[in-house]
Each structure stands twice: as structure tokens, then as C-alpha cells.
Amino acid sequence: MYAVELKEVSKHFGSVTAVNRLSLRIADGEFFSLLGPSGCGKTTTLRLIAGFEMPSAGEIFIGGNEQGYLPANRRPVNTVFQHYALFPHMSVAQNVAFGLEMSGVPRREIQRRVGEALEMVHLSGLGNRKPGQLSGGQQQRVALARALVNRPKVLLLDEPLGALDLKLRKAMQVELKALQHQVGITFIYVTHDQEEALTMSDRIGVMHKGSLLQVGSPQEVYEAPQTRFVSDFIGDTNHLDGLVTGLANGEAAVQIRGAQQPVRALTVNGVRLGQQVTVAFRPEKVLLDRQAQPDGNTLAGRVVDVVYTGSSTTYLVRLQDGQQVMARQQNAAVSPQMRFQSGDLVTLSWPVHACKAFAE
Amino acid sequence: MSARSFPRSSTWARWSARLSSFSLSSYGFLSYLFLYLPILILVVFSFNDSRSVTQWAGFSTRWYGEMLADDQVILALWNSLFVAGVSTLISTVLGTLAAVAMERYRFAGRLAVDALLYLPIIIPDIAMAIMLLIFFNQSGLGFEPWRLELFGLRLAVPYSVIIGHVAFNISFVAVVVRARLAQMDPTLEEAASDLYANSWQTFWRVTLPLMMPGIVGGALLAFTLSLDDFVITFFTSGAGFNTLPVRVFGMIKKGVTPKINAVSTLMLAFSLLLVFVSLFARRGEKNPAGELGV
Secondary structure (H helix, E strand, C coil): CCCEEEEEEEEEECCEEEEEEEEEEECCCCEEEEECCCCCCHHHHHHHHHCCCCCCEEEEEECCEECCCCCHHHCCEEEECCCCCCCCCCCHHHHHHHHHHHCCCCHHHHHHHHHHHHHHCCCCCCCCCCHHHCCHHHHHHHHHHHHHCCCCCEEEEECCCCCCCHHHHHHHHHHHHHHHHHHCCEEEEEECCHHHHHHHCCEEEEEECCEEEEEECHHHHHHCCCCHHHHHHCCCCEEEEEEEEEEECCEEEEECCCCCCCEEEEECCCCCCCCEEEEEECHHHCEEECCCCCCCEEEEEEEEEEEECCCEEEEEEEECCCCEEEEEEECCCCCHHHCCCCCCEEEEEECHHHEEEEEC | CCHHHCHHHHHHHHHHHHHHHHHHHHHHHHHHHHHHHHHHHHHHHHCECCCCCCCCCCECCHHHHHHHHCHHHHHHHHHHHHHHHHHHHHHHHHHHHHHHHHHHCCCCCHHHHHHHHHHHHHCCHHHHHHHHHHHHHHHCCCCCEEEEEECCEEEEEEHHHHHHHHHHHHHHHHHHHHHHHHHCCCHHHHHHHHCCCCHHHHHHHHHHHHHHHHHHHHHHHHHHHHHHCCHHHHHHCCCCCCCHHHHHHHHHHCCCCHHHHHHHHHHHHHHHHHHHHHHHHHCCCCCHHHHCCC
């Protein structure tokens, strides 16, 4: 049985399709992220599960039960909203107690559980404050406590860290992940921040234009993207356009204009001979040197920009036909003669298995 | 270019700044004088110890005494308060419900209802008064009075007056409450339903408390408008029923005495009191959603 299962779910707003025949299974206790750019339908998907929106087609199961048109207040899920949506006229404790009161939990048990929930998010002693008197991070914790105190089957989080500053966000990411381990509740986490999704999730679903493009572990979606969009959206990626001149053993030979030899890349989705394709590879897989490496892919170019970012340096290299490639090197591992400057002629090398060809 | 090479221009600039600041403040002063001098004269002459409203003959509170001794004025005062109270109560409930419907629900004909709801604010009082007069005459509802005893006074308030006041007050209440609702974050209501509250509980526990400053503001506005209204009351009351403004109008026809000033001052003081109460009710409540950074 799955914590949440979506079967061919669609949602239309007038002529706009926000979610398009989306199917998804999320296991019990999983930390699942829905990742995508704004407007991709990830928040709508979350609202469909919560019951704030009703699907135009398809079925949604929570804990094995079909939800149909059940309103939000009768679904065993709770939500942490993007801007927290704390009740401004109630104290922190009243906010946290609200769900328990509505489901008729006895007063004494409410008191005990509210205390426990506030302790869990390190807010004991602030129960009498109003939400307006708390910092953004504290409000975030109240929102979490208010949802988790009900012990839902599934916790839905809609970009909950979006309003926090970078440092607090990083700290909350770690804390949230630890909290999820502790309570063992299924988390469905909506975000547009790929780094956040990679850090926290057991699995990630990448969405684009209402469809789920790829579902997999953080490693899978980063290392083995199935589409150009996924490879582009998650992490930095180099894209080179070229022509397929050979196909063998799941590899394509792609001729980049002006290059001495074709680039070899793993084929993903039905690449054909003579087709125009995009070759994708990560900047950190590229090795920069003054002479060619014996195996793997090699291209020659000239350094046009050097960006130093503390732990690593990113080089921007222009190829003969004008296309540009990023190469990232760890500063600690590099000897002085392997540092380059703008204008240097260099050779780029990267392994075939870290390189993919996508047909467009 | 330094200011030193043109000392004259800097002196000129200073003078011109002084001049403009002076003319601006005197302009402001004159505007306020224009607004408040008549009111000041009205209040001052209510304490005039003379039958004339234009010639000062020393300080006295005798006109206030006469006002309080005038049974017709006292009756009119209670009529005013009763009509204002009852019509405010009804129009606050109806106006609030209308505002919630407009702001939170989508239904067929919503735009038409929206436009019609604001019509009483726009159309002239006299047009509305005549419409109501014809309506009460034609419908046979007539000007049947509501008889009751209040603090030993026998009131006979025509239902038509109360209905007339409700008719224009609903719109004002709806506008004020709706402005408040529009500021409110609708995800608060979603949050309540996410926390197992049904729509009834959501309304009582979340929507209504957050709307309260708007409702109180709307009610106070309705009460003030009702107290001040002359035209609609005059046309819908039939014969022999006076609210305070209607009574004052009747007194003026028989000659102006400082008693009218005293009655007017009383009404002015009451309106001011309502304004202060409404400011107090909304104090510190400017935008609770804003405090959350929403």
C-alpha cells in the first residue's frame, strides 16, 4: 500500500492544463519532493492531494482510500503553507491546538500534545505569543508544529522555506529532514530549488508543464537525467549541439562543428542517425589540460573567463564554432601549472559515461 | 559651479523657500478655517444668552435646558437612536453576508449583484427617497408604525423608515467589510479547513474574528449615516413621525433660535464620539496579515 497514489490525475483551469495525466506512487515514510520551475503544476498537484482543488480527471488515493471529492477537512493530511498561514488572532498554542480541537480531542490531551509539539520544534515557552511577534523562522516552526501535532498520514509542504534567508534555510533543511526521520510521517515537499530537493529527498519527481518528467533518487535524476529539461534544470550542465554520425552499443558519435573528432555520448531517448542532438555533461566532469587525454572525449578551445568561487574555480571555454563549455575544478586538488588564465589554449576532456545525447 | 560665486541666488532661494512655506501654511490654515469656522460659530452660539442666533449676549446653557425640556426633541432623539440602532443591526448582518458572498464565492450573476449592491451609494438620496415612497404606497405595506415603550416614552416608529435606512446602509456596510475581506489572506481559511474545520467552524473561528474590525467600522458608519439622514426619513415616515434631523427642519420653519444650535451641537458631539469609537476599535488592527509578512 502506498501513502499516496495518483492515477492519471489531470486538472484544468478553463483552457489551461495545470496538471496533465499525472501518475505517481509515494511509499510510506518517504520524503518525496516535487521539483520544477514556477508554473509547472507542482503546487496544484499538492493542492489536489490536500483537497483544496478537485481533479478534473483521475483518482487520488491516500493510505489506500480513494479521496474522490472529499473536502480538505476530511482528508488525513496536513499542510505547511508557503507563507505559513498562521491565524494572526490566535496565540501560538491556540494555533497548534486548532486541528485537535476541530477533531474533538479531549482538552487535557490537547494540552499535552500541544506542549509536546512545541517542544519538538524548540518553541516551548512561546505558546502565549501571537504569530506576529515571532521571527520568520519561528513562524515556520509553529506552522510545522500545527500540522504535525495532528499526526497526519502525510504532511504536505508547499515551499515552506522559500521566505527564509539562505543561512536559516540551510539550517532548516537539515532540521526538517531530521524531524521527518523522527516522526516517520510521509513528507511531500514542493520546491523550485533543485539543491534543496537534492539535499533532503529520498526521491524527487521533476515536473514541467503539468507533467512528471522523471522520478528517481537524487543521484538518479542528477547523474542519469532522462530528458534535456531534467539535465538542464538540475545542477549546471553543458549543452553542445551536433549531428549524429554513428550509433553503436547505446552510444552515439556526435560531430560538433569545427571539432577534429566526434564526441561520444550515451543515447537516452530514441536518437537516430543523421539527427540533430544536444550533448549534455556536467562541468565538474570536465578536465582541463594543455594536451589531450588518451581516452574519452576531447575538444580544444580557448579560456574566455575564470570565476573563482572559493572551493572551486569555473572556467568558461569557447570552442572553435563559438559554443561555450563550463569546466569546474576543485582548487585544493590542482597543481599550480594546471591553473589557467583568460586567453590560454586548453584541451577539454570528459568521460563518455558522464555524457548524454538528447534528441530534441 | 559653487554657490559662493552667486551669493544672490542663494539668498533668493532661501527667501523663495520661506515664501512658499509661508503661503502653503496660510493656505492650509484658510482651508481649515473655511471648514471649521461655521461649526465653531454654531457651537459658540449654542451657549448664547439671547433669542437671537447672531448677537452675542453672554454665556448661558439655557438653550440646552430648553432642549431637554422639549418633549418633542427628546422623542425625536429617541426615534433617531431607535431607527439607527435597529437599521444598523439589520444592515450589518445583511451587508456582512453580502460582502462574504461577493468576496469568497463565485456564482452566476455575481457581477450584476455586485453592481446593484453599490447602486444605493451612487444614486441621489432624493431619487432613492421617492422610489421608497412610491414603493411603500403601491405595495400596500404603508407606513404602519412599530409601537413600543422605551424608558417610559411611547415610540411609534414606521417600519418603512427602518426598511428605508436598511436599504441604503447595507451597501455601506458591504463596502467596508469587503475592503477588509479583500485584505485577508484566503489561505487562512484553507489552513482552517486543512485542520479539519468545516465551513461553519472556519467562518466562526477564523473568518469572522478577522473580519471584525471591518464589521465594527461598517456598523459605526451605518449608525452615523442613519442618525444624520434627513431626506429618506422625511419621505418614508408619513405624517407625525420625527427623527432629530426632521425635527430640526420643522423647528427652523417656525423661526431659528439657539435651541437649534444646541440640538445641532448635541448631534455633532454624538457623531464625533462615534468617530472616536471607530478609531479606537481599529487601533492597532491596521493590517494583522501584514504583521505576518504576507
